[in-house]
Amino acid sequence: MAEVSQPLGTLPLEFTNNQWNYIRSDSIALLGSHVNVTSMTITEKRKSLDGAQIYVRSPISSDGNESKFVKGILLNESSNTIKIQDESISDKDLFLNNAPTNHILYLEELPKTKFYVNFTYDALHDEILYVSYLRYDLNWITRYELNLYDDTSVLTAIAKIRNDGELAVSIGRAEIIGGDINLKIPISVRQTLSNHAEAPENLKSPRLAL
Numbered sequence: 682m683a684e685v686s687q688p689l690g691t692l693p694l695e696f697t698n699n700q701w702n703y704i705r706s707d708s709i710a711l712l713g714s715h716v717n718v719t720s721m722t723i724t725e726k727r728k729s730l731d732g733a734q735i736y737v738r739s740p741i742s743s744d745g746n747e748s749k750f751v752k753g754i755l756l757n758e759s760s761n762t763i764k765i766q767d768e769s770i771s772d773k774d775l776f777l778n779n780a781p782t783n784h785i786l787y788l789e790e791l792p793k794t795k796f797y798v799n800f801t802y803d804a805l806h807d808e809i810l811y812v813s814y815l816r817y818d819l820n821w822i823t824r825y826e827l828n829l830y831d832d833t834s835v836l837t838a839i840a841k842i843r844n845d846g847e848l849a850v851s852i853g854r855a856e857i858i859g860g861d862i863n864l865k866i867p868i869s870v871r872q873t874l875s876n877h878a879e880a881p882e883n884l885k886s887p888r889l890a891l
Contacts, residue, residue: 683819686712689810693724693799699847701796703818709798712811716804724799728792730758737763738784740777741770750786753777761785818846821857 689711696704711718736750751767761782765775804810819842826837840857844850 683816683821684708684813685816685819686811686813689812693797694812696796696798697847698794698796703816703846705815705817708813708815710813711800711802712813713804713808715808716802716810718800718802720801722799724797725794726797727794730755730787730792732756734788735763736786736788737765737777737780739767739770740765740775755785816846819844819850823857 706723709721709723711721733755735753735755737753739749739751741749751765751770753763753765756762756764756776760778761780763777763780763785765777767775798812802810821840821842823838823840826839828835828837838857840855842852842855
């Protein structure tokens, strides 16, 4: 696990679904010497497919015959309501409700879910702010090298950091902390995450601070 601290960029902060799966949302915090965070919101967004051009299996196709697909418009993604456009079936608009998902062919890549984090805060206009959060996709292991000399010895510890995430990470400074770590989530952070489970008072785990 790693505690990542990076300069605050343009708000809202954007994370892909895969990135979000490796982040402890209850650990996200805005840090600064003179910052007063008044609120933090987390929003999940995904582009709707309503109105998308698709192909759907023709309702006159049977399981025993060769499947035929016709053009259509997906009117409602939730109920898979489709308007069929095929004059060989009818010269009028036909509507298909609750079409099975495996009967639909999409002409474009399905939209992916993204998560957005936003803050409202008061701070000095020239203050550099940082965003901090815990990530599970950065892991580390240590190895030790003992050099023995005639009258002295030198023990060297080397840490290898492994990035299992989808994006490259540039580490400016790293601090390895071993043993049991008491991680306290700020009360202000817990109070603003009303739609998430309350964070535990303590988390005992090795931590890497970046």
